[in-house]
Amino acid sequence: MLTQIPLPEHIARLSDVEAHKLVRQAKLKLGQSTIVLVHHYQRDEVFDHADFTGDSLKLARIARDSTAANIIFCGVHFMAETADILTGGTRFVSLPDLGAGCEMADMATLRDVEDSWQDAIKAGVKNIIPVTYINSSAELKAFVGRNGGVICTSSNAKAVVSWALEHGEHVFFFPDQHLGRNIGKSLGLSVSKDMLLWDPAKPLGGLDDSTIKSRKIWLWKGHCPVHALFTVHQVKKIRETSPETKILVHPECAMEIVDVSDLSGSTDFIIKTIETSPAGSKWAVGTEKHLVERLAAQHKDKTITSLNPFTCLCGTMNRISLHSLAWVLDGLVDKNERNNRITVDPATARDSMLALNRMFELS
């Protein structure tokens, strides 16, 4: 994880009211040169200053299509990297707190992926299509691009994995085993006969040649620690105490939970499902707490609670604060300070684009 330097004192000592004012003033002065993109998991004090909000796919598209010189990305590191790649390094892309990483993305390092890939090639396996969830480093995206693969998000994973299955004998899916397993299952594949779990800490993923040759989807052993906080027990409890409540979860939750839920889908799907549900309906939602709390506040005619009665917080994304946003924006006004720029080197960006473009063609 990158380390964030402490905010300068003139920013750190601002009260919240002053910091909100500074953000508003800076945005006014910067005008259309600057856009603030905010992911749905972000805390309200940051969310309130968004020019655009969205899930990772929507925000990637907005970054790609925008003409703004400055893109302030209130999400996590891989999202800011993706914005830099999609804009060809021509913009100032900033992540207001460098500690805002994605713990899942960190579970698939390029080194481990390359070692595993070589193990598979040495075992004589051919025709493997690598697919990485967008929650991954730029260097992993570039590896995937170089090797004929494609990127997916939770919104388009089904179409992307179907494409990969048509084009290769095996799909190596990074880094989220749960999303990969849920998608494979939704495509009619058997977990025990068609998929395997690849443990990067072990040679050949801890498997043998005949197993890897016989399975279609190889799932990298990574997961999201936030979505790991939802359990089958919580689902059972809701079924017992409130049978009319519908259970809606993100596909980063384990398959056992998705299987016993009523619905599962991306952030965008979760929002649309709640928006279009009838007044009076009751929902227990299995995803990050800020999104669930915002949905509850926006739809007071419905009962919306978290599937987990305790907090499920993406702590890294929430390192971005009102004050760090104020610092980055204020730096651009008059001072021409470019704080927390996120850049991807041209060769990595070029190879990543191959995989990103394949994704956009499929979604």
Ligand code: 13P
């Ligand atoms: P979305 O693609 O649904 O925005 O999800 C991103 C993410 O990090 C979920 O944990």
Ligand code: SF4
């Ligand atoms: Fe990464 Fe999980 Fe946070 Fe999403 S919720 S950004 S997958 S750690």
